Amino acid sequence: MKKLRGICLGAGYFSRFQYEAWARIPEVEIVALANRSLDKAREAAALHRIPRAYAWADLAAMLDAEKPDFVDIITPPETHLEVVRLAAARGIAIICQKPIAPTFAECETIVETARRAGVRLMIHENFRWQPWYREMRRLLDAGMLGELFSINIRTRLGDGWQDDAYLARQPFFRTYPRLFCYETGVHFLDTFRYLGGEITSVYTRFQKRNPAILGEDAAQIVCGFASGATAILDASRYNESDAADPRYTFGLVRIDGRKGHVELDLAGKLTLKLLGQPTRLLDYPHTRGGFAGDCVHALQRHFVDCMMSGGPFENTGEDYLKSTALMEACYRSQATNQVVTLP
Known part of the structure; x- marks a missing residue:
């Protein structure tokens, strides 16, 4: 070979x-x-x-x-x-x-x-390759949740409250004039698009909790999908979660639909509750190996498969410009305190 x-x-x-x-x-x-x-x-x-x-x-x-x-x-x-x-x-x-x-x-x-x-x-862009998001997308595509109503993600990374925040791992974060949304929030914006389709409006509030850094380290972002559904990101790199490893799932997730909801916890456990039925644990493959459910390997495996087959990449440059445009819209919303619409 x-x-x-x-x-x-x-x-x-x-x-x-x-x-x-x-x-x-x-x-x-x-x-x-x-x-x-x-x-x-x-x-x-x-x-x-x-x-x-x-x-x-x-x-x-x-x-x-x-x-x-x-x-x-x-x-x-x-x-x-x-x-x-x-x-x-x-x-x-x-x-x-x-x-x-x-x-x-x-x-x-x-x-x-x-x-x-x-x-x-x-x-x-590896967040969409985290195994829980692949399983959520599978459930949505299979119609298990019915019409999508909302996606809620709450993330508390707790790596940005110290006086020497980010110095050990990514010191350039300290001097980014735009930090959270530019570096981290765009992951979630792309994941929202992966799960729910194109987004046509955003409203954003940013905060800087740690005075030792230059850019924002907390955000609340409300996204309106073309379908009429809504996604909400409530995020902070300053405050902590209860997880031993908050960078495993990077937060708590709930997706609501007409037929019920699915939830992700901080340990990678997925549960499905259909309306009027008991909650059940979903059995799906996920690992503690690698980064965040081994999403880097999954993404690079996809790259190689497409290189060898000639098939299309999922994460094309053209497609990621849409996620980047959403990130830029978030900064415009923060600057104007207005909802920003996108074509």
């Missing part, structure tokens, strides 16, 4: 989940990596048994020497456009972490650059 040759860019906190997931996909061989710190690149290469590490200044030479089938971009948003241009010019498929870029205009440029070059672009 001929393996797909991949190269990865990045050696920060989250990259370990992606390297570990690639190692479990037999059709893939990660042949090299690069990072803005060459020392960290070499450390990551040794840790994950990747043959070669490159300096960031040598990106073009790395692409030419390694001749990969794809590049996995795991670096911060401000680096993405440079890499996409280099990869697209060489006909190399791209998987790119979210946020796509710092501004919506730059996001559009990245998507258009890949489109014009005819290269495949998938956005690494």
